Amino acid sequence: MEQVNRDRLEQLLKQFSAFGATPGNGVSRLALSQADIDARHQFHSHCEAIGLTMKVDDMGNMYAILPGKKDVPPIVMGSHLDSVLKGGRFDGTLGVLAGLEVVHTLVERKIELNHPVMVVNFTNEEGARFDPAMMSSGVLSGKFNKEEMLRSRDSEGVTFEEALKQSGFEGAECDRLTDAAAYLELHIEQGPVLDTYGEDIAVVEGVMGMVCYEITLNGESNHAGTTPISMRKDAMFASANVMMHLQRELKKMPENLVYTIGRMHVTPNIHTVIPNEVRFTLEARHADCAVIREVEKIIARLPSEVEQCVMSYRKLWDRDTVEFDTTVVNAVSDSAVALGYKTRRMYSGAGHDAQFIATYIPSAMIFVPSTKGYSHREDEYTAYEACAKGADVLLQTLVQLDKKLSNAYESEFVK
Ligand SMILES: [Zn+2]
Known part of the structure; x- marks a missing residue:
């Protein structure tokens, strides 16, 4: 069974880790920064060297064909080739460079496929410089408005x-990715599951849905030294109670539900004053939307x-679970098994370009282990x-899909 050139892929990954390299062995390669522009030029020249043609669309997405x-x-x-500030060397970059290596392998071994093959670098996946994340795949899929995105400002x-415009990577709208037979994104897991269980590959079935609420406790401010405890309306202790209650309830839910209280605003946030207002977020993610609805019921029952503090809540936003295409997911699974790699199925807890692309192109993702589950940090590592x-x-998977989908065209033609 065909395998890629290991040394060449390793050299590629090492070469790209120099673009925006940080002293801590990570990368700071914010979208359209000089480091990102340098990486883009390098990607372009590798593509040209193996005879691919390059197109760039109006969002700066690069397509090597x-x-x-x-x-x-x-x-x-x-x-994607962009990173967060002080991010890792593998997040996104692996998916682009592995695509390049796969095509290089095809060209070198003269393996001709029926389908054209395209390697894409999506602009500003991280949203670390320009909000929101997955900006360009969001525009392609119609999720985001292009004019609004163009106005997004960095710090x-x-x-x-x-x-x-300054980057030189502004192309034409007519060169956007509009139609494809399939989209495959290889990515690091960014979590600890594969590493913990000593497995090689996760066949990603979709991206988990999520919901985010803001919960507010309103009490009364007063002097921290003179107000007896029994006479207080302390929003901080009240919110601590609510948090503990939430944790107790959420622990009864399915084990693979993940939930986070990640942000808290305390007013006035002074150590000599009893807090009169505390606001915090509760975010929860799960593949089954029924589980997410249960989380919402727990909040509604508060x-x-x-x-003696007034409690209120509001939903900030939610996102439905994205299910990847069964044919493409199964092709990934069959390929991993055929190669003899230890495999599991999972849903991604993190967002990826594939979740937007999946809305109009049959898609799936492949995860490889993140050592200790570290990601979005300089010591992110995948062997x-x-x-x-x-x-x-x-x-x-590419070779398998090429065969399978070509047969489908032919049988359609016979009809
Ligand atoms: Zn990524």
């Missing part, structure tokens, strides 16, 4: 539009008064052999 034997929509592989006041196994699955 290898023609197929037939005039049919391409099979697309890719991810220095530079708009996305200005940065895109009392309106806690320790190079583990990366290569992911690329092998990518290659095998």
Whole structure:
């Protein structure tokens, strides 16, 4: 069974980790920064060197294309080259470079596929410089409005539009990814499951739905030294009670529900003053929307008064679970098994470009282990052999889908 060139993939990953390298062995490669622009040029020159043609669309998404034997929509592989501030060397980059290595393997071994093959680098996946995350795949899928995205500003006041124009990577709307036979995204897991269980590959079935609420406790401020405890309306202790209650209730839910109180605002936030207002977020994620609805019921059942403070809540936003395409998911699974790699199925708890692309192109993702589950930090690591196994699955899935989908076209033609 065909495998990718391990050394070449390792060299590629090492080469790209120099773009925006940080002293802590990570990368700071914010979207359309000089480091990102340098990485883009490097990607472009590698693509040209193996005979691919490059197209760039109006959001700066880059598409490297290898023609197929037939005039049919391409099979697309890719991810993103941008990173968060002090991020890791593998997040996103692996999916783009593994795609490149897979195509290099095809070209080198003269393996001709029916479908054209495309490697994509999506602009500003992280949203670390320009809000929101997954900006460009969001525009492609119609989830985000392009004009609004162009106005998004970084912390220095530079708009996305200005940065895109200055980068030299502003292409044409007619070159957008509109139609494809399939989209495959190889990515690091960014969680500890594969590493903990010593498994090679996760076949990703979809992206978990989530919900985010803000809960507010209103009490009364007063002097921290003179007000007897029995006469207080302390919003902080009241909110602590609510948090403990939430944890007790949520622990009764299915084990794979994840929930986080990640943000808290305390007013006035002074150590000599009893807090009169505490606001905090509760975010929960699960693949089954019925479980998410149960979380919402727990919140709805909260009392309106806690320790003489008024409790209120509002939903900030939610997102439905994205189910990946069964044919593509099964092709990933069959490929990983055929290669003899230890495999499990899972839903992604993190967001990825694939979740937007999946709304109009049959998609799936492949995860490889993140050592200790670390990601979005400088010591994010995935062993190079583990990366290569992911690329092998990518290659095998591509070849399998090419066969399977070509047969489908032919039988349609016969009809
Ligand atoms: Zn990523």
